[in-house]
Amino acid sequence: MRTRGIVLLACAVLVGCGASDRAPDAAAVAERFHEAIGSQDGAAACGELAEETASKLEQQEGRPCEEAILDLEIPGEGRSVETNVYVITASVSLAAGGKTFLDEFDDGWKVSAAGCVPSAPDAPYDCELEG
Amino acid sequence: MRTFVRHNGLSIAFLGLFLGALILQAVAGHADFNEGQDQHGEEHISFLRYVTSSDFATAVMENWQSEYLQFTLFILLTVWLVQRGSPESKEVGKAGLESDQDQKVGAHAVDASPRWAKLTGFRRRVYENSLLLVMVAIWIASWFAQSITGVTEYNAERLDHQQTTVSWAAYLTRPDFWEKTLQNWQSEFLAVGSMAILAVYLRQRGSPESKPVGAAHHATGPNS
Numbered sequence: 309m310r311t312r313g314i315v316l317l318a319c320a321v322l323v324g325c326g327a328s329d330r331a332p333d334a335a336a337v338a339e340r341f342h343e344a345i346g347s348q349d350g351a352a353a354c355g356e357l358a359e360e361t362a363s364k365l366e367q368q369e370g371r372p373c374e375e376a377i378l379d380l381e382i383p384g385e386g387r388s389v390e391t392n393v394y395v396i397t398a399s400v401s402l403a404a405g406g407k408t409f410l411d412e413f414d415d416g417w418k419v420s421a422a423g424c425v426p427s428a429p430d431a432p433y434d435c436e437l438e439g
Numbered sequence: 440m441r442t443f444v445r446h447n448g449l450s451i452a453f454l455g456l457f458l459g460a461l462i463l464q465a466v467a468g469h470a471d472f473n474e475g476q477d478q479h480g481e482e483h484i485s486f487l488r489y490v491t492s493s494d495f496a497t498a499v500m501e502n503w504q505s506e507y508l509q510f511t512l513f514i515l516l517t518v519w520l521v522q523r524g525s526p527e528s529k530e531v532g533k534a535g536l537e538s539d540q541d542q543k544v545g546a547h548a549v550d551a552s553p554r555w556a557k558l559t560g561f562r563r564r565v566y567e568n569s570l571l572l573v574m575v576a577i578w579i580a581s582w583f584a585q586s587i588t589g590v591t592e593y594n595a596e597r598l599d600h601q602q603t604t605v606s607w608a609a610y611l612t613r614p615d616f617w618e619k620t621l622q623n624w625q626s627e628f629l630a631v632g633s634m635a636i637l638a639v640y641l642r643q644r645g646s647p648e649s650k651p652v653g654a655a656h657h658a659t660g661p662n663s
Contacts, residue, residue: 360480392604394595395493396484399604409601413482421601433601439480 330412331391334398337417338408339386346384350374358411358418361439380436382423407433461499465490468498479599493591497619500585505623507578513631514571523659524639526650530660542567582620589616 337356344352354362354373362373369376383404390401396412409421423436444451469489476483489495519535522528540547544567548557555566565572590610597604610616634648640656643649650663 392594392598394591394598394604396481397595397598399598407601409598411481411599424601426603430602433603435601438601 331393331398334393334410334412334417335388335391335400337410338388338391338400338402338419341408341419341422342383342386342402342404345378345382346386348378350376350378353377356419358413358420358439361418361420361437364439365437377437380423382436409433409435409438464498465495468495493588493595496588497585497592500581500588501619501623504578504582504585505620505627507574507581508624509627509631511571511574511578512628514574521659522635522639524657525635525659526638526648526661526663527635528659530663533660585619586611586616589619 341353341356344350344356351374354377357365357373357377365376366373369379383402383406385402385404387403388400389403392399398410398412398417400408400410402408405425407424408419409424410417411420412418419437421433421435421438424433424438427434465486469484469486472489472492472494473483484492517528520528521531521534523531536542539545543549543552544556544563545559553566555562557563558566586607590605590607593610593613593615594604605613638649641649642652642654644652647661650658654663
């Protein structure tokens with residue numbers, strides 16, 4: 309707790325932080341994405357994806373994104389419990405379990421990986437969808 | 440004005456070099472960052488965004504902290520250690536804090552001595568160590584800043600690869616922090632050590648960092 313306080317105090321006066329005001333935006337995009345999955349609205353879900361992630365999905369599945377995405381095992385409930393933002397990347401931990409990763413672009417946050425569960429310690433998450 | 444410039448030319452020149460190099464570092468760093476963005480299929484960021492980013496801040500702070508550590512150790516070690524023949528060293532046999540008379544403090548201060556040099560007690564002790572204290576403070580502050588901006592940059596990279604983030608305390612135990620720290624330390628210590636020993640045998644006419652050209656190799660100290 310004391311360490312967190314020191315870090316937050318330092319962040320208040322140093323560059324490279326200022327993430328707290330962008331966390332809600334990232335969480336909102338993740339929540340919209342997962343709710344679109346839950347509503348079986350593939351087009352809306354693909355609209356929240358990063359371009360590279362959507363393209364990779366279409367190439368792998370050989371189908372339009374809005375069809376392919378609904379066959380993936382991605383949570384359909386988007387309530388977030390924790391959001392971390394570092395520079396132009398973010399991770400959102402879901403109440404339903406697992407994490408969603410996002411990148412920030414000129415037009416806002418986009419989902420870069422979803423349906424992610426931990427694998428080995430310190431190793432990348434195993435993601436159902438990734439760019 | 441001309442007198443000011445003539446009397447302060449060294450500081451002005453290095454301030455100009457510092458600002459120029461910092462600007463060029465920002466330009467090169469911005470281009471390098473966006474090359475990395477291309478490799479990840481991500482968008483370029485603006486120059487303003489880059490110079491306010493943890494990536495740029497870490498690059499600056501990791502260098503500042505090592506420079507001020509270099510000066511901290513150089514100032515401290517030259518009190519107690521000597522290098523025979525070097526103009527960077529005190530004369531052999533003069534290791535230590537030296538006498539009040541040599542240091543012109545207290546009763547031995549002269550009219551032009553700084554005010555706190557004429558005092559006794561705590562204030563004079565602070566002033567006697569003020570150069571080291573300020574160098575240490577800047578070193579610690581910039582090293583702390585490196586750790587704060589470094590953990591942000593480190594965690595951004597981890598998120599980009601769908602890995603968990605680490606706390607600031609955990610980052611201090613990570614190879615990334617120590618690699619950034621030690622790569623700078625080794626070069627600083629090498630530079631100072633090289634200067635101390637090369638100046639024993641080599642000369643630069645006109646520079647106060649060198650002995651007079653005709654001075655003997657074994658002549659030691661700033662007045663050799």
